[in-house]
Amino acid sequence: MAQPDPVEDTRPTPTTICLHAAAAAARYHGLSVDVRDFVAEPGEVSPSPAALARWLNDQGAVARGMRLSWRALVRVRSAPPVVLMFRDGSAGLMVAGDPARGVVWLRDPMGDEGTPPVPLDELRLSQVWTGDVLLVKRRRDQSEADAPINAEWLGRMVLRERRALRDILLASMVLSVLAIFPPLIVMQVIDKVVNYRSMSTLVSITAILGVMSFYEILLTYARRELALVVTTRLDTRISLLVFDRLLALPLEFFERQQAGQVIGRVSAIYRVRDFMTGRLMNTVLDLFTLVVVLPFLFYFSATLAWMTLAAAGAIGLVVAGFMLPVGRLVARKVQADTARGAALYETVAGIRTIKTLALERTRRELWDDRSAQSALWGLAAGRMGNVAATVAQPFELFINRGILLVGAYLVLTKRGDMAGGALMAFMMLGGRVAAPLVGLARLLDDAGEVRTALAEAGTVLNQPTERLAMTTGLRPRIRGALSFADVSFSYPGATTRALADVSFEVPAGSMLGLVGRSGSGKSTITRLLQGVSRSYTGYLKLDGVDLREINLVHLRRSFGVVLQDNFLFRGTVRDNITAGRPGLTLDDVVRAARLAGAEEFIERMPAGYETWIEEGSTNISGGQRQRLAIARALICDPRLLILDEATSALDPESEAVVNANLQRIARGRTMVIVSHRLSSLVDCDQICVMDQGRVADIGPHAALLDRCAIYRTLWFQQNRHEARGREPAHPAAMLAEGQEA
Known part of the structure; x- marks a missing residue:
């Protein structure tokens, strides 16, 4: 008697329930997260509150695990959802x-959001609850992350540390x-003790x-410690937000x-950060000394006090x-430094080409020219600053030395009530007054450089970002059906359209080949599919949903993309294959490598999947790099795979x-396969022939070979052994047809 097939258990695991609970709490705050992005800690059976908090914090939330x-x-009457951790994980x-x-x-958490909640008392909840909770809220600095990078933005960041x-x-x-008392004590020592x-x-x-x-030593230490903490936190926050803004910029910008x-x-x-956390903060703090000490200067001698203020004011002017x-001049210096840095980066990035073509002399001449420009503008700015310092120096010397001579004259002539001790106290306090006034004046000198640096950073960081498309939109279940309806697209600054009224459909689970001459629009179609460019007209739908309505991160994570020239990160083979899903296991890595035809050469490497790939992939061949890129695209098990000239860099064996x-x-x-080698597209369900941004024809290989002149020409150009059976064999006739003899 035949045994019935076992019924597959489709109930969610405790870990799945836990992850969906955390995702639901984040979704309440408008943050859409993917549970597949969670990476479990080594040896962790079920996610801990700390691991969940780290995961959500990386996704843009503020999460914290704690015991309650x-x-x-x-007593939490009405609040955003709180994740309660249960004993079963x-x-x-x-x-x-x-x-x-x-x-x-x-x-x-696995049910519908409209499902009514269930009441539980302390006795019933204590049987399943561990006492741990996960609190989630939206990050407060979202407005800072999206706001223009300017002085107001930086000011708001500083006020966060109020x-x-x-x-x-x-x-x-x-x-x-406290700074007032030492001069007063000195005055008493001279006038009374001596x-x-x-x-x-x-x-x-x-x-x-x-x-x-x-007490002054203790307070000074405490102030320095607090200032160090503030500057460190500002530095960290600026670095995080700037890098996050950089990652949010569209590919077209780069x-x-x-x-x-x-x-x-x-x-x-x-440079702006250094200004804010350095001279600006110190000058502002010194100004409090000015406010407190200035009345005492007038108490000792109004004449000397007015002289000190006048000299400091002259410095400010x-x-x-x-x-x-x-x-x-500083702006020109900043621009010259940026150009020099660009030359350095380009030289390091292209060092292989430079060495291969012996371009050292050319690059050295470029570096010398950029360095000379930077030095000339720096020298000009320095000379102008030197002139300003020279003009202001007499007033500084008067504050430091002239005031003493005038005060001594007042003491000797007994004009006023100033005695020797009062003069010494005035000089001690006067130095504390002159320093912040001079610093304030020099602060204005730095403002020009800071303004220029802020404008330079703004030219990059204030560009429109993809943040809205990456954090909002639909997350449909991807099956892979594509539909183009009158899609047209032009690149910025171009006079002609890259795509013109492109229309075709691809059923889910089928293979589509894209062929055509260079510049016909093949790669443009793949760019639109990846959401790289969204400024097209017409309708491009994925499973019946307009591509522009789909969450950009969800869209790209649902795709696998392999380009003609793929970048591998410095790290192990395993790390590169799991770059998109670091939580996957070695079995998943081996499965993807086997499917991409990479398993054979990986196992021959010294350390196998733990072999280290150097920067620029210098220790592996181009074919090996390409197969690793294919494995990286396949490990996510994408519903839609794009191969854009993915086999063009492979040797015949690897391509086979x-x-x-x-x-x-x-x-x-x-699968969407872009290839100049038509032999690799013969088995495609449909082949779309592109010509000058339009669809010339679409159909299977055999049908196109019969009815499409463009496809037939391309096929015979690549398969001349077939063409020789049809074309005249005389060399002159072959040359007339544009073929080799």
């Missing part, structure tokens, strides 16, 4: 609490008050001075810009007068291996 008591949990979503009734309301800044300002005020030889007074003053010095120029301009933001010309596996690769997925 029942008393604290039940799964989780639930708590949506509300009722302390009066002593129950909490839980919802099934609590630490408040403590720093409070410490500065106390230090400013003149009257009072040892008891000296002992008392020494004790007071020692205590005040102790294709139009020189990589070295992009790096140089983005790096200019760190000098700096303000030179600010515009110096700023222009990949082509032999195409039928296995295509099983269960839609």
